[in-house]
Amino acid sequence: MIVDLDHFKRINDTFGYTGGARESDLTGAIGIAERAREQVESLSTTYHGKRVCLTASVGVASVSSASVGDEVTPLYLLNRAHRALYEAKSAGRNTVWAWMPASPGRPGHRSWAR
Numbered sequence: 001m002i003v004d005l006d007h008f009k010r011i012n013d014t015f016g017y018t019g020g021a022r023e024s025d026l027t028g029a030i031g032i033a034e035r036a037r038e039q040v041e042s043l044s045t046t047y048h049g050k051r052v053c054l055t056a057s058v059g060v061a062s063v064s065s066a067s068v069g070d071e072v073t074p075l076y077l078l079n080r081a082h083r084a085l086y087e088a089k090s091a092g093r094n095t096v097w098a099w100m101p102a103s104p105g106r107p108g109h110r111s112w113a114r
Contacts, residue, residue: 003033003036003040005055006054006057006089026060026098030096033060033096037056037057037096055093055094057088057096058095059081059082059085060096061077061098084097084099
């Protein structure tokens with residue numbers, strides 16, 4: 001699982017770098033990721049009188065989502081989670097995407113709605 005705070009560069013650019021801090025089962029991982037995303041979304045703070053809201057994009061991959069014959073290593077899972085994170089950000093941010101192996105009629109990524 002990879003989590004990225006959306007538009008955090010903009011927060012750092014606006015408030016400076018002192019304004020912010022930098023389950024093996026796929027279904028369970030998605031549930032955990034979604035709860036974490038919701039918790040981040042519910043956070044806000046005030047910095048120098050301005051409200052700062054946070055959202056997060058999450059990419060998930062698991063051993064159960066690997067293609068048959070793939071050598072599943074930590075790097076393999078990290079790369080797949082990173083691809084899912086990129087898709088989540090491209091789709092508009094503040095969402096959880098899980099990597100799914102490509103198959104006929106199904107793209108290599110699948111979105112789980114909130």
